Amino acid sequence: METDVSTEAFPYLTRLDILYATGEVIDVRALVAANSHPWYNQTLCRVNQSVVRLGVVQGEYHWHKHDAEDEFFYVVSGHFLIDLEDRVIDLQPGQGFVVHKGLLHRPRAPEKTVILMVENAGIVPTGDA
Template sequence: MTTDADDASPYDTRLNILYPAGEVIDVPALVKANTHPWYNQTLCAVNESVVRLGVLHGEYHWHHHETEDEFFFVVSGRFLIDLEGRTVELGPGQGFVVTKGLRHRPRAPEKTVVLMVETASIVPTGS
């Protein structure tokens, strides 16, 4: 995991909050500006949670979050979440909660835009 862009990492994970409360969040501009195949940017904080934008193509590693649930909502593209024993497939307008402790591997077979809601303390790369 990185907190800023890192060419050595397969992921571009940015944990800084990009937009304070009261500002308009321009998701299409961020999607257009992105060039990394696995880009994850924290957009804003909502109470003790954060909303993150993922612009994804490829696969993440298998991991879990011991004490936090994770919500994925697909804006565009196709998103797969491998769980032990099954795969959940999501398209635009669909969402899914991965419950705490559940081992999973997100995948995007094509460029996919996802919004994630999770606690601010979550480590995106998991355990």
């Protein structure tokens, strides 16, 4: 079952369906090549109680937080910034960062950037209301 999160308030293409089952080869390059949306997220697989998501992003996400879950971001290619209230985390390919639960943050990418995210399977990507 495919679940997309996309509203006028949040103009992102977020697919929460699990695309690959355990034991399947995950072809990240093919997904990146097939995508043209400026802020695309696809859940790739489930690992225990977490999911691994692919992001192909450019531009800004909105300020938000997750009250009960941490988020891990890993940059595959491009340039990824995470604005925090007191600093900016500047990530290059091969670098990652954990945003601690409850921390207000805004991800952004000044160029087309490919990231992997690891987070609790029940997280609401757009943040807690």
